[in-house]
Amino acid sequence: MSEQRKGSTQTVPPSEASSAHREASAKEQAWEKNTLQPTLEKNPERQSEFTAISGHPIRRLYTKADLPNWDPDRDLGFPGEPPYTRGIHSTMHRSRLWTMRQFAGFGTAEDTNQRFRYLLAQGQTGLSTAFDLPTLMGYDSDHALSEGEVGKCGVAISSLADMEVLFDKIPLANVTTSMTINSPAAVIWAMYLAVAEKQGADWKKISGTLQNDILKEYIAQKEYIYPPEPSMRLVIDTFEFGVKNTPKFNTISISGYHIREAGSTAIQELAFTLRDGLEYVEWGMRRGLDVDQFVPQLSFFFNAHNDFFEEIAKYRAARRIWHKAMVERYKSKNPRAWALRFHTQTAGCSLTAQQPYNNVVRTAIQALAAVLGGTQSLHTNSLDEAWALPTEFAATIALRTQQIIAHETGVTNTVDPLGGSYFVETLTKEVERGAWEYIDRIDAMGGMVTAIERSYPQREIAEASYRYQVAVDKKKKIIVGVNDFVAEEKPLDILHIDETVAHRQAARLKKLRAASTPCARAPRAKTTSCLSFTTP
């Protein structure tokens, strides 16, 4: 409990208050007097205060009075140009839709290979691999600590042989693959590149994304193996390798997703993620890498939560902050290093186990926010994910949700349709300012590694998470089907992964170990399939 105790005595978080100096025009003041006041006297508003899901106060009406020094040329700019508020490409989704990249992985490599091929056949445009917990922690499937966990939260990969099966009949020269792997990222990436090479793909041309974001593991997801400093060295090693050998591969996906899932606010997600990004840039530079060469290979990953406009403001602010930091802080000369590219996943933590079909609606709205916020790639969660990994049925609806947004709603017809909205522009400014306050605070501590060692972001998130839970328990925030509009319901048909997966994996590993030449003596990993995590 020491973490929580310290949490309650910490300093106040950076202000999430609304714009301070607001001078309403004569017309706005007249409206307040003649129209608003009589209405309020007759019908008081539903609540005394309106707030975003993060607690950020939201005004009744936004007008030009909320943007006193706002300069559209400077603050908004044009798409494809600094400060990238409106998006990183001049035509955005008119030229190319976002990549529909559904995160998938369960059971054995065969099971997941089959799901991958099914999703590609349904029109999915990229792959995203979920690994099981033993793989994430670097254990073989037959290790004692893997018991009960094999193939449950993702696919079980213990060897190069497993990896070959995972991508069987999937042309890695054409399909971009994202891999959610962090502590053992370098090992899994080596396996992936070996499979690509075996398929005849050119490393210089293949593209994909390695999550490889160790900082957010300490902050949020907690799947770390080594302490921060040596882990950072491994991350920078992959940057260095990527610059030389795989120039089109994203060597990292700097992730706010997990920070948000751990209970942070939108501003905390933005601030901690971007400050993580700056930390990687600084470590890369200290290694002697050229900012303009390695930074274009860094990508980002954000959450899409329920609060529609706050999420859109977050993505717009993210691009503005990154551009400013690259140009002013690191003197980057390469526009490709200035443009923040990101993947989005709808918020898993927003899904409810109760009335699970409502999750389709939540996911659709969240996905729409990501699209309007200019995402490059998107995963939409399945309706059954508060219970288990998705069935094929549920995963298909999730993919169809993206296809409906892309092809039926018309939101892709124009770039940044919300640009210039008083509310969206004000919120973007406020979210940006809140994030900079956090960034400055972490800078003052000496950087993110130090802040993590002092548990600063961890405590801030735990506080926000508890505040939100209390608000839900007190019904100050309503979750449909959970603390209001509750109904009796029938259980859902869900995906069940049994222990036979673990048995099959154990048998395969045993056979592999018996047949393999020890790795040290093998000429090339790709010819022996002997790469395995933990030597027996």
Next chain:
Amino acid sequence: MTEKKIRVLIAKPGLDGHDRGAKIIARALRDAGMEVVYTGLRQTPEMIASAAVQEDVDVIGLSILSGAHNTICPQLMKLLHEKGMNDVTVLVGGIIPEADIPALKQSGIAEIFLPGTSTQDIVDFIHKRVA
């Protein structure tokens, strides 16, 4: 005044690091006046059983989201039994398919709290159970 505080061990078994729920419960039970010990991450059933004995707790709360509950829970119950801790109330919170609930209860788990449970419901359950 002299009433003994209820002692609770919140444990996070298995390899999963998603501790949002465990931390919220730990804090909510503490705010409800209980004495709470949180094990931290990646605890084996052996570690949890030993901690429960050492801390002499009335309640063990397991937070499991990874799908490993069918393996972990029976192992822990067996160990607690071997250590003579037959009075301890063991609760599970997390992502547990409804089909698995009867077998878990059969193994001695007192209650299973699914996503969306209010912290007050858990506080009330513990008060009623450990009177």
